[in-house]
Amino acid sequence: MRCNYCEWRCELAGGDFGVCRMYIEDGGAIKERFPHSWSSCIPSRIESIPFYHVWPGSRSLVIGTCGCNFSCRYCSNGFVAKEDPGLVFDGMITLTPAELVRKARQMGCHNIVFNVNEPAMSFPTLVELAEVAGGAGIPMGCLTNAYTTEESTELLASIFSFFNVGLKGLSAGFNREYLGIPSAGPVLRNIRRLAATAHVEITTPVIELANDNELDEIARFIADVDPEIPWHVFRLLPEHEMKEARYPDIDAIDRALRSARKLLPYVYFHNFVGSDWVNTICPGCGATVIERFSLGCGGDRLHSFNCDGTVCPDCRREIRLHGVKVAWNAGEVRP
Amino acid sequence: MSLAIIDAREWQNVFDLRTGAKIVEESPLLGMVREVQARRPYPGDMDSSGNRWVSDTALDLMNRYDPSFVFLTYAQQFFSGRYSIQTEKEWGDAITDLYREVERFINLSGFTPVIVGTGDMTPFVDFIDVTQLKGLVLATHWSARYAGLHEPSSGDLKYLDAHSGIERIVHRDDFLRLFAESSGDRSRVPEYLLVAKEGYMFRTVGGAFRRVRRVPAQSFFIPVATEMGEVSTITGIRGLIDSGIGKRKIALIMVEGIGLRDFPWASQRCDNGREWFYHEPGDGQYLTISTGRHQLFDYPTGYKYFEEDAEKKEFPFSGYFRSVPEDTLAERYDVRSISVGNRSMFMHMATGTDISIECFARNLFNQGTMAVIHRMNKI
Numbered sequence: 258m259r260c261n262y263c264e265w266r267c268e269l270a271g272g273d274f275g276v277c278r279m280y281i282e283d284g285g286a287i288k289e290r291f292p293h294s295w296s297s298c299i300p301s302r303i304e305s306i307p308f309y310h311v312w313p314g315s316r317s318l319v320i321g322t323c324g325c326n327f328s329c330r331y332c333s334n335g336f337v338a339k340e341d342p343g344l345v346f347d348g349m350i351t352l353t354p355a356e357l358v359r360k361a362r363q364m365g366c367h368n369i370v371f372n373v374n375e376p377a378m379s380f381p382t383l384v385e386l387a388e389v390a391g392g393a394g395i396p397m398g399c400l401t402n403a404y405t406t407e408e409s410t411e412l413l414a415s416i417f418s419f420f421n422v423g424l425k426g427l428s429a430g431f432n433r434e435y436l437g438i439p440s441a442g443p444v445l446r447n448i449r450r451l452a453a454t455a456h457v458e459i460t461t462p463v464i465e466l467a468n469d470n471e472l473d474e475i476a477r478f479i480a481d482v483d484p485e486i487p488w489h490v491f492r493l494l495p496e497h498e499m500k501e502a503r504y505p506d507i508d509a510i511d512r513a514l515r516s517a518r519k520l521l522p523y524v525y526f527h528n529f530v531g532s533d534w535v536n537t538i539c540p541g542c543g544a545t546v547i548e549r550f551s552l553g554c555g556g557d558r559l560h561s562f563n564c565d566g567t568v569c570p571d572c573r574r575e576i577r578l579h580g581v582k583v584a585w586n587a588g589e590v591r592p
Numbered sequence: 593m594s595l596a597i598i599d600a601r602e603w604q605n606v607f608d609l610r611t612g613a614k615i616v617e618e619s620p621l622l623g624m625v626r627e628v629q630a631r632r633p634y635p636g637d638m639d640s641s642g643n644r645w646v647s648d649t650a651l652d653l654m655n656r657y658d659p660s661f662v663f664l665t666y667a668q669q670f671f672s673g674r675y676s677i678q679t680e681k682e683w684g685d686a687i688t689d690l691y692r693e694v695e696r697f698i699n700l701s702g703f704t705p706v707i708v709g710t711g712d713m714t715p716f717v718d719f720i721d722v723t724q725l726k727g728l729v730l731a732t733h734w735s736a737r738y739a740g741l742h743e744p745s746s747g748d749l750k751y752l753d754a755h756s757g758i759e760r761i762v763h764r765d766d767f768l769r770l771f772a773e774s775s776g777d778r779s780r781v782p783e784y785l786l787v788a789k790e791g792y793m794f795r796t797v798g799g800a801f802r803r804v805r806r807v808p809a810q811s812f813f814i815p816v817a818t819e820m821g822e823v824s825t826i827t828g829i830r831g832l833i834d835s836g837i838g839k840r841k842i843a844l845i846m847v848e849g850i851g852l853r854d855f856p857w858a859s860q861r862c863d864n865g866r867e868w869f870y871h872e873p874g875d876g877q878y879l880t881i882s883t884g885r886h887q888l889f890d891y892p893t894g895y896k897y898f899e900e901d902a903e904k905k906e907f908p909f910s911g912y913f914r915s916v917p918e919d920t921l922a923e924r925y926d927v928r929s930i931s932v933g934n935r936s937m938f939m940h941m942a943t944g945t946d947i948s949i950e951c952f953a954r955n956l957f958n959q960g961t962m963a964v965i966h967r968m969n970k971i
């Protein structure tokens with residue numbers, strides 16, 4: 258029996274777990290090996306995930322499971338995403354959807370964001386969670402590589418209302434060598450699909466001499482889908498199999514983004530301490546409408562939110578925002 | 593104003609430590625520190641040359657600043673012991689390497705050492721699962737022994753009471769009473785402090801899930817190696833160093849993850865706490881050594897740290913610190929002082945030295961280094 262959650266469409270006959278090792282065939286159905294088991298359940302600033310245009314300033318509960326369907330040579334979460342799930346499982350926590358939503362409330366979180374690994378590795382659990390979270394008025398978003406099948410991309414769109422999609426490279430050679438997948442085709446298709454009905458931001462980690470020559474082409478693709486999609490260009494820290502690689506040159510990448518900035522109003526370049534490219538500039542008048550501070554590696558934070566609701570205070574142009582500013586402690590529930 | 597210089601590899605920026613605002617400033621001292629950082633990229637928490645980086649960076653800085661007091665932390669064995677070392681032989685080798693590296697620094701610098709072990713490590717035994725409680729349990733993932741319990745149900749307390757990994761459950765009033773003289777905002781202290789038996793660790797929501805091999809061991813006493821005089825308590829180390837400042841050049845050297853059992857120097861035995869409480873390696877222990885007073889309640893174990901993480905939080909590079917702690921070791925010294933360490937990002941807050949350089953790592957991700965210059969008026 259085939260698993261149709263992601264583009265690998267693995268055959269799970271005879272007790273195989275497939276590429277991600279997270280599903281198994283059981284009684285004629287594809288089932289999760291580790292339902293409701295979480296590798297992460299921790300409050301975080303939404304900017305640090307990163308979402309720059311979603312409820313700025315809000316506190317998110319960051320959740321994750323384990324398992325991944327890519328084999329990125331530079332994976333920074335390899336200790337969860339790339340470990341055999343059977344081994345990581347020992348360190349995981351088990352929470353039902355109702356318990357998890359309760360923890361989100363207890364820690365004053367405004368929304369829940371799936372991060373760390375791929376949501377496609379835990380579809381049935383996430384469907385259940387979305388139902389309970391939706392009932393409690395807690396929105397859900399995720400980071401994803403969008404390597405899902407067409408049918409399960411619909412499932413993603415039904416679970417989450419905001420996405421940050423990793424678009425790591427376009428050429429088949431790069432996708433094969435660095436990510437371990439045959440092509441970026443399904444990812445591009447799914448970005449179009451998700452952007453049609455949900456809030457989408459895109460993240461591209463830059464690897465010098467591997468995908469830095471594709472930045473213009475990626476920018477053109479995004480502009481064609483929707484030029485207002487915020488684009489996060491990441492300075493990649495060499496991790497996992499690439500630990501020995503050199504650190505990418507910040508000024509060189511900044512220069513390489515010049516033409517992209519003409520096509521897209523919301524281009525951000527970060528993932529290193531003190532980045533100068535994390536503020537939102539009004540595309541209408543050039544005013545700084547949202548200021549942020551970057552500590553690199555999951556340390557970004559809102560510095561000041563200057564919009565008037567969702568518009569520029571100076572020229573009244575609409576700024577792409579999925580939700581307005583939320584006070585950091587707005588979700589606190591005191592007994 | 594204190595300056596923070598971040599070196600993110602081939603890219604440096606200077607900030608106001610308090611506000612995080614970028615600063616354009618040049619001075620010979622600032623330029624000197626920036627050059628040292630550029631020459632000494634941090635190899636990473638799990639890299640075998642992590643301790644060598646501490647000595648080399650310190651010696652480089654000492655050559656140019658000529659300090660009379662140096663505060664060093666060697667932590668590489670602590671990280672590898674925690675996450676990767678599996679056999680006793682490998683652990684023994686790590687201690688031998690540490691010993692050689694510290695001795696190399698002492699020989700090259702000629703400074704009088706005061707070496708402090710922060711406590712032994714012990715193999716991880718099991719988790720105490722507190723994720724199913726009605727109340728909320730919070731702990732920093734560096735701590736094994738302590739966690740804070742908020743708003744527990746009576747069922748929660750029953751469950752914890754019966755758990756074989758729990759040594760004791762301490763009501764906040766009793767904890768506050770034990771350290772009545774300790775300063776800090778007591779409202780942050782959780783309702784209960786949970787205390788685990790040796791080898792256990794709390795499995796909380798919000799845990800980090802790198803597989804842990806070793807955790808801090810029971811350390812009611814810690815070793816101190818010094819020829820400067822007698823010392824019997826962790827709060828007495830400060831006075832010992834104060835008394836020698838101006839008379840000789842002193843290096844306070846912290847070795848992480850090493851206690852009485854594994855300490856490779858002849859040592860004196862210092863108490864490391866009070867009654868059932870002892871300090872685990874971390875900022876509280878550093879601040880206690882540095883100020884000469886037990887420091888427990890400014891950032892107490894298991895408090896709701898995330899509530900204070902709002903926008904415009906001051907000291908954005910300093911973790912949960914909201915201010916520079918008062919009366920730290922080198923703050924009032926007339927002589928020049930530096931600190932260098934690879935434990936984490938509290939050296940610049942805990943030591944009071946004129947200049948500090950530390951690794952800028954988050955959850956073992958190597959972001960480069962941070963230098964802090966607290967004062968420039970000694971040259």
Ligand SMILES: [Zn+2]
Nearest residue numbers: 539542569572
């Ligand atoms: Zn405007």
